[in-house]
């Protein structure tokens with residue numbers, strides 16, 4: 001089975017968790033798009049849900065396919081979010097933001113009672129960090145923020161290139177009007193410490209570490225497997241104050 005077929009398998013399995021009347025957060029990326037396509041088929045045959053998209057790209061696809069949409073202003077509490085990820089560790093801590101949608105994705109996931117991640121098995125890792133960590137930053141003071149990010153990482157023993165994401169010759173701009181720094185720190189043994197350190201930098205709007213947000217992951221490989229978070233008792237999310 002090729003990578004796209006695995007994404008389709010995971011997306012299809014996620015549909016089993018969607019029921020009539022649900023308020024649904026809808027993720028961004030190639031795997032989430034496969035979910036939107038399957039969801040649209042169900043909606044066409046009578047499933048009633050209301051979706052809150054995590055990006056303009058997802059909103060456009062939902063509109064094209066007839067998936068009814070709302071906003072977090074109208075529907076601030078959601079039952080379930082289905083989204084992809086760039087990396088997933090055994091505690092279901094994630095790296096997200098490869099498509100630049102991490103800020104809205106995190107806001108939507110945090111407004112949801114549950115988040116289910118859908119992915120092919122290539123996304124599962126023992127320790128996060130092979131995929132560069134996307135960090136969404138305010139364009140104001142970009143160079144100062146880059147230096148602060150590198151310094152904060154250095155205090156945690158992390159180092160590596162921090163590069164501004166580009167689209168052609170221009171910086172990539174997120175739906176929120178921000179830039180993305182991609183931080184190639186390698187293995188991140190303490191995601192909580194890095195999360196706190198990045199949140200303490202004023203120019204950092206949000207980062208792509210999702211800690212304590214995903215309750216399950218549907219992983220397609222040799223068959224489809226549902227992985228539940230192996231969370232330590234009393235552990236917190238990246239929205240808790242350190």
Ligand SMILES: O=C[C@H](O)[C@H](O)[C@H](O)COP(=O)(O)O
Pocket residue numbers: 027028029030031032083084085086095096097098099100101102105
């Ligand atoms: O910003 C994008 C999102 O976090 C995506 O969910 C993530 O990059 C995974 O995308 P894909 O399913 O295309 O690998």
